[in-house]
Amino acid sequence: MHIYSSHVLVCSGTTCSSKQSILIIDKLKDGIKRKKLNEKIQVITTSCFGLCTKGPIVVIYPEGAIYSNVTLNDIDEIINEHLVNGRIVKRLLSGDNNENNSYETADFFKKQERIALRNCGVINPEMIEEYIAYDGYQALGKVLTDMTPEQVIDKVLDSGLRGRGGAGFPTGRKWLFAAKAKGDKKYVCCNADEGDPGAFMDRSILEGDPHSIIEAMAIAAYGIGSDQGYIYVRAEYPIAVKRLNIAIKQAKDMGLLGDNIFETDFSFNLELRLGAGAFVCGEETALMTSIEGKRGEPRPRPPFPANKGLFQKPTILNNVETLANIPVIILKGANWFKTIGTKKSPGTKVFAIGGKINNTGLVEIPMGTTLREVIYDIGGGIPNGKKFKAAQTGGPSGGCIPASHLDVPIEYDTLIELGSMMGSGGLIIMDEDNCMVDIAKFFLEFSVDESCGKCPPCRIGTKRMYEILKRITEGKGEVGDIKTLEELSETIQAAALCGLGKSSPNPVLSTLRYFRHEYEEHIINKRCSAGVCKELLDYIIIPSDCKGCTKCIKVCPTKAITGMIKEPHIINQEECIKCGACLEACPFGAIIRK
């Protein structure tokens, strides 16, 4: 194998490649070749490092220098200064000061513990050899040659690994049920239908380390006695689909998928199935119905999938991040895994931090880390000096956590106690400019759109809740509305068919719990102090900024603005219909919404 003295790693994940990282790779390769350094320096196309907000990211080893916001114009300098002369280009370093420049010391990475993301940003995901070099397929080899299926399941049970897709059901128990179920055919499915808005950890793993999922599914299949697997992946993730197809083909060519793997009796085949844009297909029974080629509607449980799942056969379904943990647990052991995280929630969790935060991106933290550490130490705090208002976890099934609970350790159970949930790991930060009633309305609109329509509590109930919230944000809220919302929530939680339906009122309930005053302000005072709900705002002219040009008077459709030329104008609030035409017409920015 050829030994290189330097490695240049360039991210080609969705965010970086939309900012020209693919062209950056070409230019780097070209430049290195022209300097005749291509025998010494290797350029590697990797996937997401997690620091998406500062992309495109280029990392150079052995120094471990992380360059951020790299553009095509920076490439010549990187080649000439760093690669030829060995001087780090300090102006491109990601840290706030020049010391914070490597993986080990940068604030963003320091508190992280990367298990599921271990290979993301490290290996070239399109080369099976690189995965193998990083202990890939060793766990599968160990399982097939040294362990019985019972031992595999025992190990996963013992590790305490819980499902990372949302509810946190113990993975080992799921496998045990399916192993015990009787059936001539069993299936292993991977849920890669990541639908929660604001969550993209599964996409990163699929794009960055597809072989770890294939390996884990093969291990699961051996454990429960299956020979066929399906990966159900969103069609909206074209790069992930492409890399999974490449990975499956490579694994087949190397004999790591197919018949008699590692020359044992174990055979396992894997197929990819594309979703078609239905959020509900992330629910386990709906996903299986969709693989069968039907409308992706959930089925009542029991029978549980472990007994009657895909094509009515015993089936296990695991989320991408859950599976990514499996090979490491097999190799390093359950006891090692339990030393990370907390007693009830061992291991790590990947979060996609987004919204009003400085470092948008992917982070993997040990369970038990507090929200404050994630938001301020890793995430770098709230931009523009604004005040933190709430953190939303769990997507449309979760809730909003206010500032008073920032020091709660993140675990499955603590988040549920707070009225939210872990969910798949979306973490959206909101500041004082976000209106919580509007956010609740946003999630309900999502649930209305995505309700499959099979059961009335979800189909009709969420629609009624959305209508009430819409009225409140338009200033037509009535005093009994909060009570009606609570009653509807209770009914939907009790009576909806699937987990998604049952949890759809959570965004409303959690905002009612912590931000009830905002609802009351909207309903009683007809005000939105965050300044979001348009119908509740007044348009005001700042007299000192108004030059008296009469432009706003001319565009106002209700003649609500009065004033003489070259004198400050005034908006008559009684006649104003809040169309916003004056605000757009004003050349001096003298009109504000308040």
Next chain:
Amino acid sequence: MSKNCQCGEDKVCQLDNVIKEHKNIAGALIPVLHEAQKIFGYLPMSVQKQISKGLNISLAEIYGVVTFYSEFSTEPKGEYQINVCLGTACYVKGANDILEQFKKQLKIDVGQTTSDNKFSINACRCVGACGLAPVVTINEEVYGKLVADDVKGILEKYQV
């Protein structure tokens, strides 16, 4: 596929081949619909009928599946697909204003196509590029960190 195929029939032949390839796999309908939409751009009734015959699945069931999934369309779509991300991260950063601006500039609503078949606007859920929020994709092109004033300039690029 016959070389003498006329343009329209060429696509029909392509679809027949797809159906043949998928006929024996379990749950073939959705993969076939994906392929069919790639060939035709959308799924008109004639295509659904051909699939119904080829896979021996009732037309009613196929129509049910096509209308259930938002990815499938029974109407032709514009040359440029404008997808405005309304995921949570984009929403809290003002994606709604961007969407309103596209609607205003093109004078169409979400889900509609301009009369010259050039643009369609879709409101989509998270494209997973939250670091660039608010995000809009037009066909394969990604536009990030947008403000409402950027919309006009972006559209002009495609109007030449």
